[in-house]
Amino acid sequence: METATETRFGEVLGRAREAGRAVGAFTCYDLLGFEAVVRAAAICGAPVVVLVSPSSFEAEGGERLARAFGAAARGSSVDVLVQLDHARDERLIGRAAGCGVDAVMADGSKLPFGENLAFTRTVAGSMRPRGVGVEAELGRVEGHEDEAGETLSGAMTAPGEAEEFARESGVDCLAVAVGNVHGHYSGTPKLDWRRLEEMRGRSPAPLSLHGASGLPEGDLRRAVSLGVAKFNVNTELRAAYFGSLEDELGHKAATLNLKGLGNGVVEEVQEVVEAKLSAFGWIGKES
Ligand SMILES: [Zn+2]
Numbered sequence: 001m002e003t004a005t006e007t008r009f010g011e012v013l014g015r016a017r018e019a020g021r022a023v024g025a026f027t028c029y030d031l032l033g034f035e036a037v038v039r040a041a042a043i044c045g046a047p048v049v050v051l052v053s054p055s056s057f058e059a060e061g062g063e064r065l066a067r068a069f070g071a072a073a074r075g076s077s078v079d080v081l082v083q084l085d086h087a088r089d090e091r092l093i094g095r096a097a098g099c100g101v102d103a104v105m106a107d108g109s110k111l112p113f114g115e116n117l118a119f120t121r122t123v124a125g126s127m128r129p130r131g132v133g134v135e136a137e138l139g140r141v142e143g144h145e146d147e148a149g150e151t152l153s154g155a156m157t158a159p160g161e162a163e164e165f166a167r168e169s170g171v172d173c174l175a176v177a178v179g180n181v182h183g184h185y186s187g188t189p190k191l192d193w194r195r196l197e198e199m200r201g202r203s204p205a206p207l208s209l210h211g212a213s214g215l216p217e218g219d220l221r222r223a224v225s226l227g228v229a230k231f232n233v234n235t236e237l238r239a240a241y242f243g244s245l246e247d248e249l250g251h252k253a254a255t256l257n258l259k260g261l262g263n264g265v266v267e268e269v270q271e272v273v274e275a276k277l278s279a280f281g282w283i284g285k286e287s
Pocket residue numbers: 086141145182210211232
């Protein structure tokens with residue numbers, strides 16, 4: 001399916017892929033996490049995607065959070081895009097578009113191929129003309145989005161299906177499963193590089209890998225070199241957030257120094273984001 005509209009999301013991913021880099025997408029649950037991501041992005045000169053998890057968006061105040069991220073993203077020195085992650089129904093996607101998000105992930109990965117394609121096409125057909133970018137998922141990236149648990153990898157994406165799906169759905173980005181999982185890897189992660197390489201050659205849409213937390217830096221760099229244009233990162237950011245709170249809470253509580261507690265969180269999370277952006281190719285390369 002040919003789509004005339006180029007979305008900002010698609011443009012940012014396309015530019016990164018051409019430059020041999022990948023865009024980092026980081027789940028943020030509040031403005032401290034957001035601040036950490038935006039500061040790291042500015043230092044690295046990297047465009048970033050701020051992910052709103054569906055659980056955050058569906059909770060009371062979720063629309064306010066998405067709008068707040070969108071408002072705070074404006075005026076950044078780098079491109080900061082807001083994306084609703086893993087949305088399984090059109091109603092939720094429509095609400096997110098109404099809040100001004102730059103992109104949505106239409107997650108039909110639990111559906112059979114044909115139904116996933118039909119769902120994704122419908123979303124792409126309604127969202128892309130409005131300038132809202134669309135990411136879909138083919139195969140199953142297992143694991144919980146908001147809680148960490150040991151996870152075995154799910155059904156791998158078939159390269160032939162990826163090609164057909166990307167061509168027929170007209171999406172800006174396709175999330176694939178090549179042994180990557182959400183949360184913690186059970187044992188040493190083992191990605192199927194040949195499968196990834198074959199899909200890169202066949203899919204007209206840039207590919208994304210979810211579950212970049214826990215993948216060694218060498219794997220991330222290798223995936224970028226094989227054409228992965230977007231990584232979703234969540235678990236490692238939450239670990240840094242909790243780590244900072246554990247370290248700081250005791251002595252900050254004595255003085256009720258809330259600002260100091262928040263600063264510690266931002267610093268710890270920012271460090272993780274910078275390390276990921278470096279692995280994705282944004283540091284140590286000529287622009
Ligand atoms: Zn995901």
